[in-house]
Amino acid sequence: MNPIPVIRATMRRHWLLFxxxxxxxxxxxxxxxILGAQERGFxxxxxxxxxxxxxxxxxxxxxxxxxxxxxxxxxxxxxxLDAKVLGxxxxxxxxxxxxxxxxxDNHQGAPIIGTLASFVDYLSGGLAEGSTFRTExxxxxxxxxxxxxxxxxxxxxxxxxxxxxAEDEDGDIHDLEITVVGRMKPTGTPWDRAIAxxxxxxxxxxxxxxxxxxxxxxIGLPFDPRYISGVPVVVVKPDSVVAAYRLRAQFRGQDRxxxxxxxxxxxxxxxxxxxxxxxxxxxxxxxxxxxxxLAGGAFAIVSLSxxxxxxxxxxxxxxxxxxxxxxxxxxxxxxxxxxxxLAMAAGLSSGLAAALSKxxxxxxxxxxxxxxxxxxxxxxxxGLALALVPAGLIAxxxxxxxxx
Amino acid sequence: MQLRADSLRITxxxxxxxxxxxxxxxxxxxxxxxxxxxxxxxxxGKSTLLYALAGLVDDxxxxxxxxxxxxxxxxxxxxxxxxxxxxxxxxQDFHLIAELSPIENVLMPARFALFSASADLKARxxxxxxxxxxxxxxxxxxxxxxxxQQRVAIARALLFDPPIILADEPTxxxxxxxxxxxxxxxxxxxARSGKLVITVSHDERLIERCxxxxxxxxxxxxxxxxxxxx
Ligand SMILES: Nc1ncnc2c1ncn2[C@@H]1O[C@H](COP(=O)(O)OP(=O)(O)OP(=O)(O)O)[C@@H](O)[C@H]1O
Ligand SMILES: [Mg+2]
Numbered sequence: 113m114n115p116i117p118v119i120r121a122t123m124r125r126h127w128l129l130f131x132x133x134x135x136x137x138x139x140x141x142x143x144x145x146i147l148g149a150q151e152r153g154f155x156x157x158x159x160x161x162x163x164x165x166x167x168x169x170x171x172x173x174x175x176x177x178x179x180x181x182x183x184x185x186x187x188x189x190x191x192x193l194d195a196k197v198l199g200x201x202x203x204x205x206x207x208x209x210x211x212x213x214x215x216x217d218n219h220q221g222a223p224i225i226g227t228l229a230s231f232v233d234y235l236s237g238g239l240a241e242g243s244t245f246r247t248e249x250x251x252x253x254x255x256x257x258x259x260x261x262x263x264x265x266x267x268x269x270x271x272x273x274x275x276x277x278a279e280d281e282d283g284d285i286h287d288l289e290i291t292v293v294g295r296m297k298p299t300g301t302p303w304d305r306a307i308a309x310x311x312x313x314x315x316x317x318x319x320x321x322x323x324x325x326x327x328x329x330x331i332g333l334p335f336d337p338r339y340i341s342g343v344p345v346v347v348v349k350p351d352s353v354v355a356a357y358r359l360r361a362q363f364r365g366q367d368r369x370x371x372x373x374x375x376x377x378x379x380x381x382x383x384x385x386x387x388x389x390x391x392x393x394x395x396x397x398x399x400x401x402x403x404x405x406l407a408g409g410a411f412a413i414v415s416l417s418x419x420x421x422x423x424x425x426x427x428x429x430x431x432x433x434x435x436x437x438x439x440x441x442x443x444x445x446x447x448x449x450x451x452x453x454l455a456m457a458a459g460l461s462s463g464l465a466a467a468l469s470k471x472x473x474x475x476x477x478x479x480x481x482x483x484x485x486x487x488x489x490x491x492x493x494x495g496l497a498l499a500l501v502p503a504g505l506i507a508x509x510x511x512x513x514x515x516x
Numbered sequence: 517m518q519l520r521a522d523s524l525r526i527t528x529x530x531x532x533x534x535x536x537x538x539x540x541x542x543x544x545x546x547x548x549x550x551x552x553x554x555x556x557x558x559x560x561g562k563s564t565l566l567y568a569l570a571g572l573v574d575d576x577x578x579x580x581x582x583x584x585x586x587x588x589x590x591x592x593x594x595x596x597x598x599x600x601x602x603x604x605x606x607x608q609d610f611h612l613i614a615e616l617s618p619i620e621n622v623l624m625p626a627r628f629a630l631f632s633a634s635a636d637l638k639a640r641x642x643x644x645x646x647x648x649x650x651x652x653x654x655x656x657x658x659x660x661x662x663x664x665q666q667r668v669a670i671a672r673a674l675l676f677d678p679p680i681i682l683a684d685e686p687t688x689x690x691x692x693x694x695x696x697x698x699x700x701x702x703x704x705x706x707a708r709s710g711k712l713v714i715t716v717s718h719d720e721r722l723i724e725r726c727x728x729x730x731x732x733x734x735x736x737x738x739x740x741x742x743x744x745x746x
């Protein structure tokens with residue numbers, strides 16, 4: 113059997129409808145693939161961003177707020193931890209390292225984060241260029257920062273900060289000029305746009321003891337426990353998996369909480385999952401409707417040609433031939449629509465992911481993957497099965513009825 | 517090929533739900549070289565008879581025997597195959613596929629069984645078109661004149677050199693000249709090639725040239741004796 117001439121003729125006869133239906137199928141397939149790809153891309157990127165933040169210790173409050181501010185650098189208010197906690201963390205056994213994260217001023221919208229040189233090095237996996245900060249007036253910028261090595265800038269404060277600064281007798285700190293001395297490698301996190309400075313500088317900006325006796329210009333570890341100030345978040349990296357659970361328990365108390373960021377992400381993903389499930393079912397319903405409309409539309413199209421199929425039967429075509437012609441015709445629409453839809457999804461996904469990356473700072477790559485292709489294929493398979501309905505309906509018509 | 521039909525009866529249900537007899541023919545015989553014209557007013561059952569003889573009416577009562585083949589006893593697909601190989605159909609409105617070329621239309625019946633037609637079959641199709649003076653250079657059958665289209669339809673009916681030609685008002689939508697050509701063609705297929713040609717027609721010039729005439733009225737033969745003569 114060779115249905116190709118009949119299919120070709122039907123395609124030519126109703127080419128506009130053919131393109132229209134292929135386009136609608138493509139749209140429905142693209143919708144599903146884009147949704148899946150974006151969600152997966154966002155989940156992967158956000159999980160990857162949290163990878164290096166093993167245990168977060170913060171003052172009791174919302175764990176989500178802590179994750180959002182410390183890892184994703186979203187503006188927010190996280191209360192200060194008791195100064196003792198940082199000292200404890202630095203001294204605790206089985207701690208590979210502990211690092212403070214303190215939020216300072218900003219520069220042209222990029223947050224200035226106070227921490228330790230070793231943590232910057234750990235996040236970045238070695239600097240891309242330059243060296244790490246060695247004085248309070250030096251900074252290492254994220255990979256995506258517009259600042260270059262050797263650039264100098266004065267941090268901008270928020271408005272309240274300005275008011276406070278007016279009464280601040282220690283005015284010279286606020287006029288501090290910072291020099292960029294190093295650049296991090298891309299981390300795929302919002303830290304790529306941040307400016308990392310010694311935590312001492314942030315403490316000083318807030319007129320707090322800076323971890324070292326007055327007059328001591330050194331920065332970094334070790335801190336003098338008598339001069340350590342509070343920070344909002346301490347990141348603790350345990351030296352083993354067993355230690356991780358022990359340390360998490362150890363840093364829980366009345367004035368502090370301690371948790372794995374993954375715990376928060378799981379909750380967020382759970383919530384997102386519910387929304388995602390709802391969206392997916394809406395998309396699936398849309399796809400099913402499109403396929404039903406296609407089956408109905410195909411029936412309408414080939415009904416316009418029912419006389420032609422009746423003639424073929426009179427000329428000796430078996431019913432199977434008619435089924436094959438109609439089914440193949442619809443199948444071509446579905447296959448074309450699916451391929452086109454996945455291509456559309458691939459094209460649109462990178463654009464959408466780039467936009468989402470820009471707003472979140474996460475390195476989101478959201479190409480339709482195996483999961484999306486598989487779901488598109490199963491949708492197509494359902495369509496191919498549905499296509500048997502119009503094919504069968506046309507094939508069982510009596511040739512005499514078709515000719516009248 | 518020898519036709520022998522007995523006690524043909526077809527009933528249909530009309531719009532009001534009542535059964536009526538569309539065809540009631542006790543006996544019909546014809547053979548090689550015969551040309552038979554079926555005439556009668558509209559609705560008298562001419563087309564129905566043609567389709568019944570081709571095995572296209574599922575709820576046919578009675579027997580249709582072509583040589584030894586009891587057509588209605590064959591399963592559906594075997595009947596389709598029998599029709600493809602033994603009966604060539606020509607319609608009033610030709611029923612070509614307008615979007616295909618003349619040669620593709622002629623080869624259409626070959627597509628029902630095979631994926632690609634043999635070189636012999638293609639050569640035969642081209643020959644037929646040539647003999648019937650169809651300009652094969654046309655890309656689309658819709659570009660042909662009506663007379664040419666009917667001749668393509670006849671070439672399609674002759675592709676497998678079937679012993680039986682069934683035609684349903686083959687000259688009705690043609691002008692006088694083209695109708696004359698087609699009438700000559702069909703009657704010569706019987707006279708020269710020994711085919712059995714059965715044609716429904718209102719066209720007196722075609723009817724006259726046929727060897728026998730079968731007049732139907734309300735599904736019954738008007739002249740009983742004609743059938744017996746055949
Ligand atoms: N499938 C069907 N269901 C019900 N009635 C039918 C069906 N097919 C044909 N008929 C009826 O059977 C009768 C014979 O129809 P048929 O088509 O054989 O007439 P005809 O002699 O070919 O007429 P015409 O010259 O107009 O083509 C008509 O009354 C027609 O309405
Ligand atoms: Mg008729």
